[in-house]
Amino acid sequence: MRAIWSGEITFGLVNVPVKLYGATRSHDISFHQVHDEDHGRIRYQRTCEVCGREIDYEHIDKAYDDGDKTVVLTDEELDALPAEDNDEIDVVQFVPNEQVDPILLGSSYFLEPVGRSSKAYVLLRRTLEETERTAVVTFTLRTKTRLGVLRIHGDLLALQTLRWPKDLKEVDFGPSKSKISAKELKMSASLVEQFSGDFDPEQFTDEYQAQLRELLDAKLEQGESVDTEATFGKESSEEDSAEGGKVISLMDALERSVRKRRGAQESEEPEESKGSDSKSSSTKSTSTKKTGTQKAKKTGTKKTEPKKTESGKSGAKKTASKKDGAKKTGGKSSGAKKSA
Template sequence: MRSIWNGTISFGLVSIPVKLFSGSEDRKLDLDMLDKHDNQRIRYKRVNEKTGKEVVWGDIVKGFKKDDSYVILENEDFEKANLKKSKTIDIEEFVNQDDVADVLFKKPYFLEPQKEGSKSYNLLRDALKKTNKLGVGTFVMRQKEHLSLIGHYKDALVLHVIRFTDEIRDPSELKLSKTKVTKKEVDMAISLIENYSEKFNLSKYKDVYNDQLMKIINDKAKGKTTKVEEVNVEPTDAKDLMAQLKASLEARKKKKAS
């Protein structure tokens, strides 16, 4: 793996030099965009809006439009905006893991200690494990400030980039129903949830979509048609809700007993 950010984690007066690595990877199939008339690849070009000519990467700069002209920004300008946060993740406080809403999480990154930071790295990791706490800090990467939580995953420190408040939309804008549910229905749903409850095991969940899509690609290459299972997408009618909950609970109990 190649590190995407080098810097320092600090908490109190302790500084830990670290390297940041992506903790996840995109498993989408690499599909090309083609012209449907002759299956030739479509290429995207960076074109000057005025001249219509293609511009090479080396001649492209970033600018902010102010009034009728642009202010051009160089790489050093982005670092100057907050030089400390470009190099340091300051843990400002620690919070309980359970206090953080899942909707905030965006992407995990693994942290690796640089040679001189091994002991302090292990110290922070072990302390977080024992307290079930997360460190809250901000830093700058790729010309953007990120809010982050630092915790542990197995034997590594993991940094979760989370969303700022103004990045979360207000769910009150959704058209949510105020239909009442009975206590009996809620109790039955709770019983169903309890019967489906297991200790979380990440390894049992597999991304099968790519495999299925690859099978379709292979079948099409051979001139074959892939058989597809029909899926019932009928919504459960309100008057059938209790009956469906009971049937689900009975089916689950039978499966667990077998």
């Protein structure tokens, strides 16, 4: 096992170095969501409700909402709190075991003794056993100050978190006042006696999880499964994901439209032809001739070059005028970006 915390148990002048390990784990079978048609995985995205973008963890801060206003706290501000650096389990009181209400108990952890000698660890465990006491402690785990108890678990010390008193809900209901006869109470005690015995948790099983495992194993044996890699689908590019399913803002749409328009113009107009429109038209005609010649070679037919006519010249002028209009349109797109 891997330790999740290390520190010291302190009471009076006694320090007991320990490491903290999670004592429990879930036996439940975990599921993930898939599309019922193609079995593609369904994931939860961290999407900002203002800009509509998916946000990485490094750009996410914590915030508190009091109903009218929201206060944002950065990681730096949270790390500056003094509870972050506390690595001690402080024993504040020893109480009788029966005084700890089980409803307050939370997560359980094992404490491992650290160092060459575990005498202080064994002494504390034996003291709790002999006095039938439970140690009430305070400690910090994952940036939160917690209340807990030290109890005995075999040869080890176990740490259990306690819920703070304010965490318990107040209820406004209760049983109605009913009269219980002596005969009813005697019969109830007799029934309890029939079901009495020593507690052995190993004799109990989770029937639902056992039947669920049998169902999964049967479907695997019968071939009713799909390749796990196929459920992830193909990785799409940033452009496809932005336009295909991700919500984009108006500014994103305008910026991409302008970039797309500029890229189309640059692909139509070579670097050498930016000086004049006449050179651009002659370069285009030359590339057209080369393309026609290449096509003719591939098909085995001869390419006849059309004669230059006055109408061809006027067509070139129209093409140049269209380019001027396209450039003006690009300028308007930039203006739309600024206004947005």
